[in-house]
Amino acid sequence: MKKIKVIFNPSSGRQSMERRVDRLCKLLLDDGYLISKFITQKKDDAMIETMKACKEDWDIIVVSGGDGTVNEVAKGIANSERKIPVAILSSGTVNDFANYMKIPKNIMDFYDMIKRENTIDVDLGKVNSEYFVNVAAGGLLTNVGYQVLPETKMVLGRMAYYIEGLKEITLQNFEPIKLSVESEECSLDEEVLLFLISNSSSIGGFKKLAPKADVLDGLLDIVIVKKSGVQDLANIFINIFSGDHINHPNVVYFKSKSVRLDTREKVSIDIDGEYGGKLPATFEIVPKAFRIIV
Numbered sequence: 241m242k243k244i245k246v247i248f249n250p251s252s253g254r255q256s257m258e259r260r261v262d263r264l265c266k267l268l269l270d271d272g273y274l275i276s277k278f279i280t281q282k283k284d285d286a287m288i289e290t291m292k293a294c295k296e297d298w299d300i301i302v303v304s305g306g307d308g309t310v311n312e313v314a315k316g317i318a319n320s321e322r323k324i325p326v327a328i329l330s331s332g333t334v335n336d337f338a339n340y341m342k343i344p345k346n347i348m349d350f351y352d353m354i355k356r357e358n359t360i361d362v363d364l365g366k367v368n369s370e371y372f373v374n375v376a377a378g379g380l381l382t383n384v385g386y387q388v389l390p391e392t393k394m395v396l397g398r399m400a401y402y403i404e405g406l407k408e409i410t411l412q413n414f415e416p417i418k419l420s421v422e423s424e425e426c427s428l429d430e431e432v433l434l435f436l437i438s439n440s441s442s443i444g445g446f447k448k449l450a451p452k453a454d455v456l457d458g459l460l461d462i463v464i465v466k467k468s469g470v471q472d473l474a475n476i477f478i479n480i481f482s483g484d485h486i487n488h489p490n491v492v493y494f495k496s497k498s499v500r501l502d503t504r505e506k507v508s509i510d511i512d513g514e515y516g517g518k519l520p521a522t523f524e525i526v527p528k529a530f531r532i533i534v
């Protein structure tokens with residue numbers, strides 16, 4: 241009999257999610273799986289429960305939450321010796337990672353996916369002791385994730401992010417950061433507006449922000465937007481939807497296994513949409529660290 245630990249964040253995304261989780265649990269129970277449902281209450285609960293499940297004899301983790309909850313589960317797996325495969329039932333506002341991986345949202349399709357037990361090992365990004373499934377970022381636009389009010393998220397869903405993003409562009413007076421970038425492939429000292437160190441290509445609901453990113457390539461994709469005027473910035477922003485922004489002269493784009501970012505200024509890092517400490521920091525790829533069911 242297979243044992244599945246279901247980790248559910250009730251605060252992620254839309255509230256009808258618990259019914260969907262319970263429907264999935266019933267399907268799996270009827271099929272002879274042993275199920276235990278764990279409901280998170282606060283930050284780090286999902287990570288701690290994941291580490292416990294890795295120590296015990298659970299066969300699969302199903303995580304229902306947004307990117308922040310998936311991040312905690314990935315971090316729990318990365319900090320454990322035994323790597324349990326994880327199935328991601330997305331229920332957040334944006335769900336970049338689950339969308340990028342094309343994981344089914346429909347409960348019957350999701351149940352079929354679990355039964356097939358087809359797994360792949362994807363890379364994780366690492367910065368200091370933190371891990372990221374999608375992206376670590378800083379500068380303009382990166383406050384968006386944790387600044388959207390929960391009420392706004394509930395009503396507007398994904399649109400809330402775009403609206404906040406545009407608000408940020410108009411509110412900020414584009415204060416650039418004096419940043420030093422050190423890696424094997426690229427070194428520069430520049431005034432920059434935004435940096436993204438990405439594992440997957442989908443960030444903040446923008447599917448092609450790091451258009452060549454691949455969670456299987458053992459590399460991080462680095463996107464840096466240099467200091468720009470409003471005109472250039474508008475041009476870059478419009479082209480984000482097609483991925484053509486990387487060809488703009490004010491955008492630096494490269495791949496690397498590791499990159500060091502240094503600055504004298506106080507710059508926060510956003511990790512998968514949550515606050516993740518400050519620069520300076522070294523960002524690295526951890527190849528094939530996260531086994532997911534697809």
Ligand SMILES: Nc1ncnc2c1ncn2[C@@H]1O[C@H](COP(=O)(O)OP(=O)(O)OP(=O)(O)O)[C@@H](O)[C@H]1O
Pocket residue numbers: 249250251252253280281282283284285305306307308309310312331332333334335336512513514
């Ligand atoms: N019961 C709870 N009530 C409130 N917050 C919680 C609870 N359980 C966990 N959390 C917090 O929720 C965070 C993760 O939220 P998550 O990102 O999964 O949802 P979301 O913000 O709706 O999704 P997305 O990031 O895709 O928009 C965790 O880091 C933790 O701090």
